[in-house]
Amino acid sequence: MLQSRKSLSHRLLWLALLLSLGIGALTVRTLWTLRNDEWNYALQANANLVGTLSRSLEWTLDAVDQSLLSVASELERVKDLSATAQLRQQVRFEGLMRLQGLGDVLVLNAQGDIILDSGFSEPRKANFADRDYFRAFKDGRHEGLFIGKPVPSRVSQLNSLPMARAYHTPDGAFAGIVLSAVRLSYFNELFASVNLGDNSGVNLFRADGIIVSRFPYGDLDVGKSIAGSANMLRFQQENQGSFVGLAELDGVERSYSFTRVGRFPLILNVAQARSTIESKWTRSAWGLGMFTLLLMLSCMALAVLFSRELQRRQAISARLLRAERDMSTILHSIPSVVGSWDANLYNRFGNQAHEIWFGVPLEKLRGMHMSEMLGSKRFGYTEPLLRKALEGEPQVFETTLTDKQGMARHVIVSYTPERDGEQVLGLFIQLTDITDRKHMEDQLFEEKELMRLTLQSIGDAVVCCNAAGHVTYLNPVAQRLTGWQGFDAAGRDVDEVIRLLPSDAEVELDSPLRTAMQNDRPMAATRGVVEHRATHQRFDVELSASPIADRHGHVTGAVAVLRDVTQAVAMAARMARLAHYDALTDLPNRVLLQDRAQQAIAQAQRDGKHVGVLYLDLDGFKQVNDAMGHDVGDQLLVQWAQRLQAAVRQTDTVCRQGGDEFVLLLPGIGNAQQATVVARKIMAQCEAPFMLQGVAVPMGLSGGISLYPEHGRDLDELTRHADAAMYAAKQAGRNQVRLYEGTGQPPRLVVQQAALA
Structure with missing residues (x-):
């Protein structure tokens, strides 16, 4: 009975739906036919219109071209083009056609100047050598009629479309051009007789995409180029035809009917907006569509009202059936063991998991006592917990059991009392397998312990x-x-x-x-x-x-x-210091000296000061080394380094050059006298003998001085000259300091120590 009512309800709805769809389909077909008729009429009318306008333009332009050709032929027969009055008698302008919108005919010479003017006996003054049509003929790139870009005329100041032909001397050389122009107002007057509706009009282009006229939109777009646009490419490729496209200038979708204007490089099109073509059809479509929609909705509403009572009855039965089916599906799909047991521990319901875990089919499970399912031994373990649950205390605990397949399972068991007020009617029992979770917990603990030991190690x-x-x-x-x-x-x-x-x-x-x-x-x-x-x-x-x-x-x-x-x-710090300091004396080495010398020289250049370089050598150091050993020689060098540092300013640099040779850098000194004062202080440091292994050893000193900028521009040059002065001091008897005097000059003695005992 329920199934038959459901079938009847569906049939009513399907019948109403099919009837509504039929009405809708018939209406759509009617509207589509009406739309096609509107478009076919518009396309035919626009094609006829563009053909008529094209023939009118072709006749006008052909007449202008014939006039230009006639004047050019007469000019080529004239031998002397310089005499204006005689030339005007020989070239007859009176025979030119006087067309509405046609400007005066001008004859230009090879330099672009006007030599004949059909409108004036005395030619007006103007030069056209920069115009595109003149350059095309002048350069020999064009023959025959040339239609130039629409521009304001230089003689009439009116927007015009120039038309020109060249004429030549008897020997074939370029002699000039014959020029006329069609005023753009002529095209607007011709197209004004056409009314195509809103956002529609007539357009005239040169074949290269230059806009000549765009009616009724005014002259703002005249001279612009739409070359390369989709519409222009189609105009150029097909010569004539019709299509629907988006306008390049304003983005309006229009129906275009176009054709070439005879033999001329011009393209004419009639562009009617889609909205204009479809305006009448749109109004009809809205009226008919709304009526059809209302009719379809009414049909469906009646069917729905008629079947609603059947659906209400069906819904109640379906919900009950669905609830029972869903509950059974859920309980049997749960991976846990779920069962309901009465107060005497006899089964009232069990899901499919009982058969997997305990091997008890569902048809035998209902009415079975729990001890039969668990076995007497396991039932004895759990009976005290079952009794507590039957007394009203929920029980939750973990245990391990082995199922019928011999698989050990770690489970969470819950005993939930089923109450009716204070009375416990039975138990709801659930066993959830947590074996995988326990394994994961154990693995997580092991990984955590391994991580802890690793981090500690x-x-x-x-x-x-x-x-x-x-x-x-x-x-x-x-x-x-x-x-x-x-x-x-x-x-x-x-x-x-x-x-x-x-x-x-x-x-x-x-x-x-x-x-x-x-x-x-x-x-x-x-x-x-x-x-x-x-x-x-x-x-x-x-x-x-x-x-x-x-x-x-x-x-x-x-x-x-x-x-x-x-x-x-x-x-790293120790290595950095070793890179700049001598390991024995802890004095700056050659690298650090070079860096400080560059800074001192740069500062001296800014301040107008001098930089002094002293090259020093201990007299008799080799004898000490040979007689007392290298260790003693090292002690001597250390003591000498300490004496040197005590004798100079903090801004001065004492550098061990190697062996017993030392270099002193004296920045910011005023003259050679200041360097001499430092040399005396250093010489005085040698007066006291050096104590080496308890023995007082007297030492002498030889040195040389050079100054920046007199004796060199960098440290290498200054050191070389100071070394030369020191060598001269040694040659002169040692125990003295000499100042470098320049190339070819002997170093001058500035400090001398008394002879050592």
């Missing part, structure tokens, strides 16, 4: 924090570097536990951990200093940080790795 410090920036973990190396214990640092702000400072300042650097979390990307290693919490010992570290994300990509924290590079930094 590595040599780098590791610090972890949560998304709020609170410390969650420190490994032993991190505790040693920071002085924080793990339990004490837990929950504190990570920037409090790790204060990363620059090596040469007390200002904290930006927190790499927070930056990594904010940018959600790893941060490159940052060099800084970490201070021990208790001892305030400072450690140079390289800190790198990376964000920690969950499986959804959300940042949940960050981890930082701190590598102790204190020893590496100290080693």
